[in-house]
Amino acid sequence: MSSYEEGNDSKFMRKVKENPFVPAGLAGFFAIVGYKLMKMKHRGDTKMSVHLIHMRVAAQGFVVGAMTVGVLYSMYREYIAEPSEPQKAIQPK
Template sequence: MSSYEEENDSKFMRKAKENPFVPVGLAGFFAIVGYRLYKMKSRGDTKMSVHLIHMRVAAQGFVVGAMTAGVLYSMYKDYIVKPREEAKALAKK
């Protein structure tokens, strides 16, 4: 099946199944940004630029954490789970 025949929804779902931490990172990013924008009303005497910098750092930190967790999960699947399954398959033969 070529990429032109694949619909956008099914392509997104396939990519989300391959890399489950990408949607988690995006959701966390938007949740943090939304929360910090909501809390902007009650920031007190904090400057706007400082508030926005803190929001950016928190959102970036969550995304980097999700990416790191995704890489670790992928390495776990490739280097621990897959060799075990291959060893079990060879043992059955």
């Protein structure tokens, strides 16, 4: 056991600061699902299964988009903005 144990709140905030697009992806997912569930009674002639498939695709698309933006942001921060150590080119022998 370590002498310093991190509480749940501080651990959550540290994780949010490290990966800010994860909570954004989750919030977008729940927002899309909530919106589509509210619109379910006004779907018209659309079958229930088709409406649910559209809801799933929209929610998954938002999450995948947030993950992609997060990975690109992480790569930018690691390799372009502040490289931790100079990138050494492979020199032929």
